[in-house]
Amino acid sequence: MTNPVLSVDSSSDALASFGTDADGPYERALRDGLDLFLCDVDLPEWGERLPIGRFLGPADQVDQSVIDGSFDGVLDLGCGPGRMLRAALSSGRRSLGVDVSSAAVEIAHAQGLPVLQRSVFQPLPREGEWGTALLLDGNIGIGGDPRALLVRSAELVAPGGRVLVETHADPAVDRSFSAILRAGGVDGDPFAWSQLGARSLRRYAMMAGLHLIREWKGAGRSFAEYATSAQSSRSRRRAR
Ligand SMILES: C[S@@+](CC[C@H](N)C(=O)[O-])C[C@H]1O[C@@H](n2cnc3c(N)ncnc32)[C@H](O)[C@@H]1O
Numbered sequence: 001m002t003n004p005v006l007s008v009d010s011s012s013d014a015l016a017s018f019g020t021d022a023d024g025p026y027e028r029a030l031r032d033g034l035d036l037f038l039c040d041v042d043l044p045e046w047g048e049r050l051p052i053g054r055f056l057g058p059a060d061q062v063d064q065s066v067i068d069g070s071f072d073g074v075l076d077l078g079c080g081p082g083r084m085l086r087a088a089l090s091s092g093r094r095s096l097g098v099d100v101s102s103a104a105v106e107i108a109h110a111q112g113l114p115v116l117q118r119s120v121f122q123p124l125p126r127e128g129e130w131g132t133a134l135l136l137d138g139n140i141g142i143g144g145d146p147r148a149l150l151v152r153s154a155e156l157v158a159p160g161g162r163v164l165v166e167t168h169a170d171p172a173v174d175r176s177f178s179a180i181l182r183a184g185g186v187d188g189d190p191f192a193w194s195q196l197g198a199r200s201l202r203r204y205a206m207m208a209g210l211h212l213i214r215e216w217k218g219a220g221r222s223f224a225e226y227a228t229s230a231q232s233s234r235s236r237r238r239a240r
Helices: 025-032 052-056 061-068 083-090 102-110 139-144 146-156 198-207
Strands: 036-040 043-050 074-077 095-099 115-117 130-135 157-167 174-183 191-196 211-218 221-227
Touching: 025 036, 025 052, 025 102, 025 174, 043 174, 052 083, 061 083, 061 211, 074 083, 074 146, 083 095, 095 102, 102 115, 130 139, 130 146, 139 146, 139 157, 139 174, 139 191, 146 157, 146 198, 157 198, 191 198, 198 211, 198 221
Parallel strands: 074 095, 074 130, 095 115, 130 157
Antiparallel strands: 036 043, 036 174, 157 221, 174 191, 211 221
């Protein structure tokens, strides 16, 4: 498998999403280094600060351990500016990032990273052939329908491939809500989002035909690795 050519698909979903507002809070936070908060339309007193510095910085030790445990052929779903992609490529993994945000994709492209500006629900290269799909930094929330996202992720990886998910710190959390992003006193448009802890994720993963391989924690973050059914004996390289 070779790295796909960089390209931009401007026909991304018309629906509001985390990064579809070209001059929204996420884009401003990425471009101007502002603090970014995830808020719930129905819970005005609730807001969670998102680690924009982590998104813009280099992969840390925990990020690298995720890459070290990945199969070759890494597809980073909602890759942002591309720190995981950079780490995956540096570790010799053939990789591709996908993100709807023009600001995130611009930053990634400026570093020469292979990122498609596209929704994970749109057609993607090499569907069913990827070794690992990443859903990190809360990206299990994309679309606000974890089952649909896991079904889509499973469809993108090869038989026996992996879906690596970063889960909420509380294993029991299972909530889908109408979210907004806030940065520099500006609120974005509402979009559907979810948060899932490791225990809640198991149920959705089962519905998507995924099998639990392991769950672990590192530096205050929580992760789960799932496998698709191995219907093929295709060999793959795993560098653990
Ligand atoms: C919480 S941020 C994660 C940032 C990212 N993992 C990183 O390393 O910087 C969520 C990301 O998912 C992207 N996103 C949201 N909906 C998406 C979709 N349907 N398809 C692809 N990317 C999406 C957003 O644009 C944003 O970059």
